[in-house]
């Protein structure tokens with residue numbers, strides 16, 4: 001017989017169904033941008049789950065959509081040691097410097113580097129964060145900090161709809177088990193950044209100089225309700241886990257990004273699998289000339305990565321920088337330069 005406080009199995013099943021439906025609707029609305037559930041219906045299901053959880057608190061699980069905004073403001077942000085340090089990218093400011101990067105990698109790890117090719121990604125200009133998932137459930141979110149120690153900002157990160165509270169199995173890709181850390185960038189879309197600054201001017205509050213500062217500032221709020229009021233988004237770009245655990249289900253950076261997307265993590269658009277560095281050069285110049293101006297978020301360049309994880313491990317890192325990845329920087333964004341200039345005049 002079930003214990004007096006345990007909710008009837010039917011209610012537990014109903015709560016699980018509601019969580020699943022609400023998370024899927026949220027993913028379709030915020031990540032895929034193709035909602036299938038009307039807002040009024042979403043709200044009705046959300047309220048039904050809230051009621052169920054209020055009547056049977058044991059049904060209130062950490063991955064419930066009702067648990068995104070709610071923690072009380074904290075005094076100061078606790079510290080978090082990253083499983084693996086979050087290193088900084090070296091910079092290549094020209095095609096020649098990018099070619100020199102490739103030559104160094106080939107000298108170290110041989111022609112395989114060139115043969116295996118590269119994954120080229122947009123370099124989102126936001127705030128780097130690390131999300132720890134245990135058996136697919138989000139347990140900790142932290143800022144990059146100094147790369148080794150970051151600040152715990154879990155309640156703030158849970159308010160970002162792009163960040164799944166539970167990783168899903170889709171497209172034949174199983175949900176992950178055990179511990180893993182997903183790294184990515186929290187950013188504020190230009191359109192929402194301007195809107196927010198407008199509102200701040202009306203309210204007589206100081207404006208933010210650029211979307212990166214606005215995102216970083218929103219992340220470090222002590223009160224998650226303030227973070228929840230800021231239009232933050234997220235793109236994931238890497239996954240790490242303790243070496244002793246079973247290897248992850250991918251062998252290249254390209255497959256890593258495909259897996260992140262299958263788990264429900266948003267991945268930045270316009271990325272490319274390049275067979276040669278010449279392809280990278282051509283792609284980067286296309287992005288800088290034609291794509292960047294159409295994006296609704298700030299980028300400060302591209303990130304070029306040796307594709308096979310085996311070669312990434314062989315190349316390792318030197319100082320605080322990986323040898324297997326490099327930032328191909330673009331000229332600073334004109335809008336940001338102008339805004340900074342105006343700010344200085346004031």
Ligand SMILES: NC(=O)c1cc2c(=O)c3cc(F)ccc3oc2nc1N
Nearest residue numbers: 087088121122123124237303322325
């Ligand atoms: N801002 C970004 O969009 C972005 C940033 C990084 C990194 O900072 C980064 C740092 C490392 F040590 C290794 C790989 C990386 O890959 C990355 N990939 C990205 N797409």
